[in-house]
Amino acid sequence: MIKITKILVILGCCIAFVGHANAGSKEDQLIDKVVAAYGGKQLLKVKSLNIKDYYKGFSYGQSHNPTMVDLVSYRSDSMIDLNKKRKDFKWIRGGKSSFSTQHQIFDGNQGYQLNHTLKTLSPNASLTYASADRRHFYYLDTALAILLNENRADAKLLLNEKSIAGSEIQLRLTIKGYEELTLYIDEKTGLIAKMSKPHWAPGKLSVYNYSDVKQQQGVRYAGSTYVTKAGQPSFVSISRTLVINPDTSNYFKLPNDYKENAPTLSFSEMMVEKIFDNIYIAGKSWGFSVFLDTGDYFIGTGGYEDLKQRFWAVQKFANMDKPLKYQVVSHHHTDHLEGMKEANELGVTFISVEEHQALIKELAQVDIKQDRFEFVKNKASFANGALQVFDIASGHATHNLITYFSQAKLLFTADMFFSRKVKGSPNGGATLQLLNKRLLKEQLDVDYFAAAHSGRVLTAEDFDYALNHIVKAQCPENWQICEGY
Numbered sequence: 303m304i305k306i307t308k309i310l311v312i313l314g315c316c317i318a319f320v321g322h323a324n325a326g327s328k329e330d331q332l333i334d335k336v337v338a339a340y341g342g343k344q345l346l347k348v349k350s351l352n353i354k355d356y357y358k359g360f361s362y363g364q365s366h367n368p369t370m371v372d373l374v375s376y377r378s379d380s381m382i383d384l385n386k387k388r389k390d391f392k393w394i395r396g397g398k399s400s401f402s403t404q405h406q407i408f409d410g411n412q413g414y415q416l417n418h419t420l421k422t423l424s425p426n427a428s429l430t431y432a433s434a435d436r437r438h439f440y441y442l443d444t445a446l447a448i449l450l451n452e453n454r455a456d457a458k459l460l461l462n463e464k465s466i467a468g469s470e471i472q473l474r475l476t477i478k479g480y481e482e483l484t485l486y487i488d489e490k491t492g493l494i495a496k497m498s499k500p501h502w503a504p505g506k507l508s509v510y511n512y513s514d515v516k517q518q519q520g521v522r523y524a525g526s527t528y529v530t531k532a533g534q535p536s537f538v539s540i541s542r543t544l545v546i547n548p549d550t551s552n553y554f555k556l557p558n559d560y561k562e563n564a565p566t567l568s569f570s571e572m573m574v575e576k577i578f579d580n581i582y583i584a585g586k587s588w589g590f591s592v593f594l595d596t597g598d599y600f601i602g603t604g605g606y607e608d609l610k611q612r613f614w615a616v617q618k619f620a621n622m623d624k625p626l627k628y629q630v631v632s633h634h635h636t637d638h639l640e641g642m643k644e645a646n647e648l649g650v651t652f653i654s655v656e657e658h659q660a661l662i663k664e665l666a667q668v669d670i671k672q673d674r675f676e677f678v679k680n681k682a683s684f685a686n687g688a689l690q691v692f693d694i695a696s697g698h699a700t701h702n703l704i705t706y707f708s709q710a711k712l713l714f715t716a717d718m719f720f721s722r723k724v725k726g727s728p729n730g731g732a733t734l735q736l737l738n739k740r741l742l743k744e745q746l747d748v749d750y751f752a753a754a755h756s757g758r759v760l761t762a763e764d765f766d767y768a769l770n771h772i773v774k775a776q777c778p779e780n781w782q783i784c785e786g787y
C-alpha cells in the first residue's frame with residue numbers, strides 16, 4: 303500500500319515537472335481565472351467570432367520617400383468558426399486611392415486564396431486554421447483566451463523569468479502548428495495584458511498590447527490593440543467591432559465559377575543563364591540580377607541578398623574572373639538593399655541617386671567613401687553607352703533607377719514589370735503606364751524585360767499585352783469593410 307502511494311507521488315511530480323497543465327495544477331488554476339475574466343460560462347458558449355478591425359501600420363523600409371516612415375491603413379474582417387475550425391479572412395491594405403485586397407478561407411480541411419478581380423480560387427497547402435487569417439487572431443485577446451482554454455496541456459507557467467511588463471504572470475503556449483506564444487496575465491483581473499512571440503531578429507520580440515476592455519454578450523475583449531516589433535511601433539487599432547456567435551451564412555463561400563491560378567515558377571535553385579552576348583541573368587527565390595560583361599569588368603543590377611552568390615554563379619558559368627566594378631541600385635526599399643553589404647565587399651562603385659546614399663551605407667554596415675558613388679541625375683550612361691540608367695519617380699518610390707542594355711535592347715527593372723507565371727503575359731498597373739511614358743520620351747526601343755523578382759525574361763509583346771490589360775484594384779461590393787472604398 304505504502305509503496306503504491308509513493309509511486310503515484312513520484313508520477314505526479316514528474317508530470318508536473320515536464321510542464322503540462324493538469325487539473326488542479328498552477329497552470330490550470332490560472333487558466334480558470336483567465337476563462338472567468340473573459341466571461342466564464344458565456345465564453346465557453348462562444349461557437350464563432352466575427353472581428354472587424356480598422357487599424358494603421360508603420361511601413362519601415364518600404365515607404366514612398368527614403369526619409370519618411372509611411373502610415374498605412376488596413377481593414378480586416380475575420381470570421382472564426384471555433385467548432386468546425388474554419389476561418390474566412392478578408393483584408394484591405396492601403397487607403398482609398400491605392401489599395402489591394404486579400405481573401406483567404408480555411409474550410410476545416412483545406413486553405414484557399416480567392417482573387418475577386420481576376421476571379422481565381424486557388425487551393426494553398428501552406429494555409430492552415432492557424433494561418434488563414436494572417437494570424438490576425440493575435441490582435442484579439444479573447445481569441446487567445448479561447449486558444450489557451452482549448453490547449454491547456456500545452457501551457458507552461460514561466461517562473462522567475464523577468465517580465466517585460468512588470469508584475470504580470472507569464473504563460474507560454476507551445477501548440478503544434480502555432481508559433482510559440484507567451485501570454486502576460488494580469489494577476490488581479492485575469493485578463494491577458496500582452497502577448498509576445500519571437501521576432502525574426504534574434505533576441506527580439508513582437509509584442510501585442512491589449513487595452514480598453516469592453517464587453518459583448520457577457521464576453522470581455524480588448525477594444526484596442528497596439529503592436530510593437532523589435533521595440534518599434536508597428537500596428538495600432540483605430541476601431542474594432544466584435545460579434546459573438548454571428549450569422550456565418552455569408553462566409554466560407556467558395557465560388558464555383560472561379561478558375562485556378564496559372565501555375566507559377568518557384569525558382570528554388572540558383573539559376574544562371576547567358577541571355578545575350580555578354581549578358582547573364584542569375585538568381586533564385588525572389589532575387590535576380592543581370593550582369594553585363596564589358597570586357598574588363600562586370601556591371602550588375604538587382605540588389606537582393608545573395609548578390610555574391612549570383613555574381614559567383616555567373617563567373618563560374620562563364621568561366622571567367624573579372625571584377626564587379628559597378629552595381630546599379632534600383633530604389634531604397636530594404637529588401638532591394640540587402641545585397642549592399644556584399645556589393646561593398648566586392649568593391650563596387652554604386653550607381654545610385656544621392657538620396658539613397660545614407661541608406662546604402664546603413665545596409666552595408668560601414669562608411670563608404672564618396673568616390674565609390676556615381677550619382678544619377680535623371681539619366682546616365684556607362685561603358686561607352688552599353689548601359690544606360692534612367693531615374694523615374696513613381697507611386698512606389700520617389701526614385702527608381704531602371705537599367706537599359708543597349709545592344710540587347712533589354713531593360714532591367716525592380717517592382718515595375720515582371721511575371722512569375724510559367725507562361726502567358728502579366729496584367730499591368732499604374733506604374734507600368736509611367737514606365738511606358740518614360741520609354742516613349744527617351745525613345746528607348748525595348749525588346750526584352752528582365753526584373754529583380756523573376757528569372758523569366760518578358761518580351762515587347764508581353765509589355766503591350768500588359769499595357770492593354772491594366773488592372774485596377776476593386777473592393778468587392780458585398781464586403782462590409784469596403785464601405786467608402
Ligand SMILES: [Zn+2]
Binds near residue numbers: 633635638698717
Ligand atoms: Zn520596392
